[in-house]
Amino acid sequence: MRCAAALRLIRGALAAAALLGAPSAWAQAAAPPPGAATAGAGSAGAATAGAGSARALRPEAAPRAPGPARPAPPGPERPAAAPERGAAPPKIAWDPRWPRFRTSEYVATGLLAATAFGTLAIPPSEGRWTAVNGFDGSAREALRIRSDRQRETARDASDLLLTVMTNHLAVDALLVAWWGHGRGSVAWEIAMIDIEALTLNAALNGVVAGLTSRERPYRAVCTGPEEEQDRDCRGSKRYRSFFSGHSSTAFTAAGLTCSHHAHLPLYGGGAPDALACVAALGTAAAVATLRVVSDQHFATDALTGAAVGTLTGLAVPWLLHYRGGAAAGADAGARRGDAVSIRFVPAPLGGYLVGRF
Incomplete structure (x- = not known):
């Protein structure tokens, strides 16, 4: 009796030990190999714990200081940006x-x-x-x-300057317009x-x-x-003093230069075109002055x-032609706020040359 009770006690102890050791064995058997995908709540918990252990073993990276963003390297989808250059000079266009020439x-x-x-x-x-x-007498004596x-040299100089202007x-x-701009x-x-x-001008003067x-x-x-007189004294030229043809032709050429450059950016617009107008007016004034100092005309002529x-x-x-159209570089000048413009404003007794520089 006592032996049978002892055997039953030993079997119960072994069964309890087996029951207590089974969960560890099952956990070891159910643990997935490294890198294997797992499913289930228990596996997710194990994976989370493993991740936590890995983070514990690996030190946290220090936060990076903020700075300018680095551009992405050029690739086939995003080509490298070309270097910025100045704006292309404006092209002339009618x-x-x-109205065109009728x-x-x-x-x-x-x-x-x-x-x-x-x-x-x-x-x-x-x-x-x-x-x-x-007035003409005093101006002649002074100039x-x-x-x-x-005097002959001054007369020839006026001829040369007028030829340059035309x-x-x-x-x-x-x-410039045809060969340079291709227009x-x-x-x-x-x-x-x-x-x-x-x-x-030539018809009016004549x-x-x-x-x-x-x-x-x-x-x-x-x-x-x-036949012994100077060439200026011979023929009808001696009686054609009023008004000076050289002066009127020179200032006609200057006015044309200012008109064209004010409406067409022949020299690229802005200061170069304004300078062409100013230079033409200055040259025309020199022609008129030389006609007086060379004794070819009176001052009123x-x-x-x-x-x-x-x-x-x-x-x-x-x-x-140019009335009603836009001036050269008007759009670009409005954006920049520094447009250079020259225009003619008629008046009852003549007109005004108005410019903005």
Whole structure:
């Protein structure tokens, strides 16, 4: 009896020990190998504990100080940005609001050219205008060069400067607009406007000079037989003092230069185009002054020629073509706030040249 009770007690102890050791064995058997995917709540808890252990073994990384973001390296989806460059110079273009040279203008230009040549046939009148007013007399005494040779040099210099100014118009049309900007149609419009204004000035000057027949200031040296006189004393040239053709032509060219550069960025817009206008006006003033100091004209001849030429050079392009269009670089200037603009404003007794620099 006692042996049987002892055996039953031993079997119960072994069964209890087996029951207490089973969970550890099952856990060891159910633990997944490293890297194996697990499922279930128990496995998730084990994985979480393992992650916590791994974080405990690996020290936390120190937080990085804030700084400028680094651009992503260039790749096939995002090419590297090109270096910034200055804005491209504006291209010239004929504004659709500007009328192009009309058939009527071609006809009028031809008639004006014929008139200018026809005025050369107006016979001079020796006694029509010989009086000299006090202003012209005083200005002649103050400005006239005394040396004959120096007066001839001043006269030749006025011829040279006038040639430069008229050739500059051709350079702007042919070399700058046509060859430089590749705008043949714009070059044609500029050239035809130039010819139109110059022929109008020539016709006006020829008619007025032929009809008034004012004797030139150097008349005192025109003595003796005509064949022995200076070339300026011979023919009808001696009686074509009013108004100065050199002055009017020079200021017509200057007005045309200012008109074109104010509406077309021939030199890129801004200061270069404004400088072209200022230089043209200065050269025209030099031409007019040289006509007085060389004793070719009275002061009123040169001043009247300057007024007529300026009005012609500014009014013809503006009235017939540029009126109503945008000035050169108007849009870009409005964005920058530093636009350079030159425009002509008509007035009852002439006009005003208004500019912003």
